[in-house]
Amino acid sequence: MKDKHIENKSRRHFLKVTTAVGGGMLIGINWLGCQLDSVPEEVAKAMPNEWYSFDAFIKIGDTGLVTIMSPNPEIGQNVKTSMPMIIAEELDVAWKDVIVEQAPLNTEWYTRQVAGGSQSIRQGWEALRKAGASVRKMLLDTAIKQWECQAIDCTIKDGVISHSDGRTLGYGALANEASKMDVPEEVELKDAKDFQIIGKSQSNVDMEGILKGEPLFGLDYKEEGMVYALAIRPPAFGQILESFEADEAKAVSGVEDVFQFGDKIAIIANSTYPAIKAQRLVKATWKQKDSAEDTAYHSKTLLEHLDKKAKEPRRVDGDVQQALKDADEVLERTFEAPFLPHACMEPMNFFADVNEKEIRMVGPIQTPQWTQQRIADLLERPVEQVTIQMTRMGGGFGRRLYGDFALEAAEISSKINKPVKLTFTREDDMLAGTYRPASAYKFRAGIKDGELTAYHLTEACFNGQMFGQMPSNFPCGAIANYRVDCHNIESNITTGAWRAPYANFLAYAEQAFLDELAEKMGKDPVQFRLDLLAKAKNTPVGEAHNYEVEKMEGVIKKAAELVGWDTAAPNQHLGFCAYYSHNTYVAEVAEVVMEDDNPKVSKITCVVDCGIVINPTGAKNQVVGGILDGLGHAMYSDFKFIDGQSQSSNYHQYRLIRMPDVPEVDVHFIESNNDPTGLGEPTLPPAGGAVANAIYSATRQRLYKQPFVKEMEVLG
Amino acid sequence: MPVYTLHVNGQEHQVDVDADTPMLWVLRDQLNLVGTKYGCGIAQCGACTIHMNGTAMRSCSLPISSVGDAKLTTIEGLSSDAKHPLQEAWREHDVPQCGYCQAGQLMSAASLLSNNKRPSDDEIDEAMNGNLCRCATYTRIKSAIKTASKNM
Numbered sequence A: 001m002k003d004k005h006i007e008n009k010s011r012r013h014f015l016k017v018t019t020a021v022g023g024g025m026l027i028g029i030n031w032l033g034c035q036l037d038s039v040p041e042e043v044a045k046a047m048p049n050e051w052y053s054f055d056a057f058i059k060i061g062d063t064g065l066v067t068i069m070s071p072n073p074e075i076g077q078n079v080k081t082s083m084p085m086i087i088a089e090e091l092d093v094a095w096k097d098v099i100v101e102q103a104p105l106n107t108e109w110y111t112r113q114v115a116g117g118s119q120s121i122r123q124g125w126e127a128l129r130k131a132g133a134s135v136r137k138m139l140l141d142t143a144i145k146q147w148e149c150q151a152i153d154c155t156i157k158d159g160v161i162s163h164s165d166g167r168t169l170g171y172g173a174l175a176n177e178a179s180k181m182d183v184p185e186e187v188e189l190k191d192a193k194d195f196q197i198i199g200k201s202q203s204n205v206d207m208e209g210i211l212k213g214e215p216l217f218g219l220d221y222k223e224e225g226m227v228y229a230l231a232i233r234p235p236a237f238g239q240i241l242e243s244f245e246a247d248e249a250k251a252v253s254g255v256e257d258v259f260q261f262g263d264k265i266a267i268i269a270n271s272t273y274p275a276i277k278a279q280r281l282v283k284a285t286w287k288q289k290d291s292a293e294d295t296a297y298h299s300k301t302l303l304e305h306l307d308k309k310a311k312e313p314r315r316v317d318g319d320v321q322q323a324l325k326d327a328d329e330v331l332e333r334t335f336e337a338p339f340l341p342h343a344c345m346e347p348m349n350f351f352a353d354v355n356e357k358e359i360r361m362v363g364p365i366q367t368p369q370w371t372q373q374r375i376a377d378l379l380e381r382p383v384e385q386v387t388i389q390m391t392r393m394g395g396g397f398g399r400r401l402y403g404d405f406a407l408e409a410a411e412i413s414s415k416i417n418k419p420v421k422l423t424f425t426r427e428d429d430m431l432a433g434t435y436r437p438a439s440a441y442k443f444r445a446g447i448k449d450g451e452l453t454a455y456h457l458t459e460a461c462f463n464g465q466m467f468g469q470m471p472s473n474f475p476c477g478a479i480a481n482y483r484v485d486c487h488n489i490e491s492n493i494t495t496g497a498w499r500a501p502y503a504n505f506l507a508y509a510e511q512a513f514l515d516e517l518a519e520k521m522g523k524d525p526v527q528f529r530l531d532l533l534a535k536a537k538n539t540p541v542g543e544a545h546n547y548e549v550e551k552m553e554g555v556i557k558k559a560a561e562l563v564g565w566d567t568a569a570p571n572q573h574l575g576f577c578a579y580y581s582h583n584t585y586v587a588e589v590a591e592v593v594m595e596d597d598n599p600k601v602s603k604i605t606c607v608v609d610c611g612i613v614i615n616p617t618g619a620k621n622q623v624v625g626g627i628l629d630g631l632g633h634a635m636y637s638d639f640k641f642i643d644g645q646s647q648s649s650n651y652h653q654y655r656l657i658r659m660p661d662v663p664e665v666d667v668h669f670i671e672s673n674n675d676p677t678g679l680g681e682p683t684l685p686p687a688g689g690a691v692a693n694a695i696y697s698a699t700r701q702r703l704y705k706q707p708f709v710k711e712m713e714v715l716g
Numbered sequence B: 001m002p003v004y005t006l007h008v009n010g011q012e013h014q015v016d017v018d019a020d021t022p023m024l025w026v027l028r029d030q031l032n033l034v035g036t037k038y039g040c041g042i043a044q045c046g047a048c049t050i051h052m053n054g055t056a057m058r059s060c061s062l063p064i065s066s067v068g069d070a071k072l073t074t075i076e077g078l079s080s081d082a083k084h085p086l087q088e089a090w091r092e093h094d095v096p097q098c099g100y101c102q103a104g105q106l107m108s109a110a111s112l113l114s115n116n117k118r119p120s121d122d123e124i125d126e127a128m129n130g131n132l133c134r135c136a137t138y139t140r141i142k143s144a145i146k147t148a149s150k151n152m
């Protein structure tokens, strides 16, 4: 295969700029250096001799084979399949003729190369469609020119343009001429009813590599001359390095060096295992510099704040204090959740080659652009010298937003002047995490004359305000007196986003509280939610709320109908939950059966409104994964600190959901022609609430703390 | 350092490492068979699962000195054409999310099916309990094992 780039340099350097793509730019791209990393086994068309590039996303070969660049980092959320599907749809090629490649980091060419917040599809949607449609138009215009005909004479299907008189031209035959055209300023996008690829399940584009064990992941990346590094970091938060002794460690065969960098120690070896052995032999002395926090302190501090008013409330409608005073009855409940590690299956790692000319980074990262800048700043080098190649990631869940591991790799490489791969052991990964912060919520609700008149939510959280991000979420707008107070407490434990940040714990707390509130008011939990929504629609209180009532009603009604909520037998233990997050509406109903006096979740029914579903098989995988992730962490995962040190170092001390714990999951999507929203996160938050409510139905025990297994033990 | 002769995926290899080196790191770093994954190093996650004389083993907890003449199989050698009934079933059910745990899942499942062609749900749960999937693809893994079991 020859790359057209080599002979046609002048054209490649010509920048194609257009305002057609969401206000952004489409620029001719240098295809050299891009790796073919997912050639389907039986590509329908032969491998081309020449490739012609059109814009940053698309090149077409002379045989009609198409390569589509997938712009965003792939952490298992399926964007490497679904984003190119969107381009292929508007380009009008057969999916079997498409090869997908991971795009390089280039934020001038691509918008938002980030994996986070369930935003890849939502924010990429228009730009991806226009990229495909622009190239389709260039090909069509070329055919029209050759045939001296009108657009109306032509139809396009599967990469072939047909004239009404029977003549045909394939994209492969047109590619050379078409690629010389200017990118059109205006393009027409397809009507959703004409979609051929979107909405039809397409297998993961990396399937073959995964099934054959090919080197797709950062940890698999190797280069000639590379050394292996491990680090030793402070074992507890609040500690710094005082001194260390490494004679024994250095004597391990294969170990090349042990040295200090910052407050850490680096071990360099010719392979991974000698470094692991040496890591255990280094004798380091740490000293306390900052406070040593523990879980008892965390819990006490959070609870103390729940009775304080915040200086600046996040939202105030009416007068909650007065309404609570005037109420006939007040329900007050407190919910608590621990810090959580991300525990990605692939531990943190990164490859770095820092030399005089350039800084080459390869590895798993959710935020390549931010990391590129931070590395440039750290090493005091121009950002243009830093390249980042994104590998497939063995999970992210938020942990790989924080490029600390990439910075460490760069720092180590710059010190030894060699290419290096830094690996975290599982223990390093769990002990030096960027945890979901512990948080607590207090809800106070006032009932007067059978109506919900007051709703006061107080949050306390370490290093951030979770609910502070969305105080206008449901049930805001439905209650005359409504207030949200948030307290942010500083901690020296590093914290950060964890799958479905803000909502991952709050959804359970709120939805379990609403269940109890409905019971207290003598209302059916589903009808209670629908009544609140009707109020938010008909007589909205205060400034606009952030959710669409009809969509929320839609998922609630559908889920209730699917499980036969109104006709459920008394011994059928169901728990209901509905939640809006990451621009997506989700309702989940959990069913619990008693097995040897223990509640077991037997089924979860889920209804999702995420607009257009791009790739149903991938979407369903995300939905189920999110539910089981939410269920698993709500049920099992506990994480404690003593003297600033995490008490779980590996999977034997940190319980994740496993196959025998998994219920049946039944997934339904609301049919929609609305633009797609996010899917990687929004099904996680409601799972805990649905399960807590179903466990209550089965056991009459309310659960106020995660993980539930611990609560159930305590409660007996 | 001692020199070991290993039989991996039908090929013989000579490896010169310390006796306590786990097979996981021999495969990944010395033999360049990186399909076998590191997840925990203490036999808790199953990402490193390989076959030793046909039986699933956690290679992170298998020192090279204990391998002897045993025949080892890794994901790269599960089948010559990637058409093992499990691999076919994995395609059919579009199992992976991130994909990192999948080699270990496939190797555990292959060992299960070679001993028990028609495992019950409980037997599948039991055999796969040692394999974590952080993305939680468990329902598809289970369905794919059942499909493969039918097609074997």
Ligand code: FES
Binding pocket: B037, B038, B039, B040, B041, B042, B043, B044, B045, B046, B047, B048, B049, B058, B059, B060, B061
């Ligand atoms: S790495 Fe061997 S079981 Fe986890």
Ligand code: FES
Binding pocket: A076, A345, A394, A395, B096, B097, B098, B099, B100, B101, B102, B132, B133, B134, B135, B136, B137
């Ligand atoms: S697919 Fe990601 S860990 Fe299993």
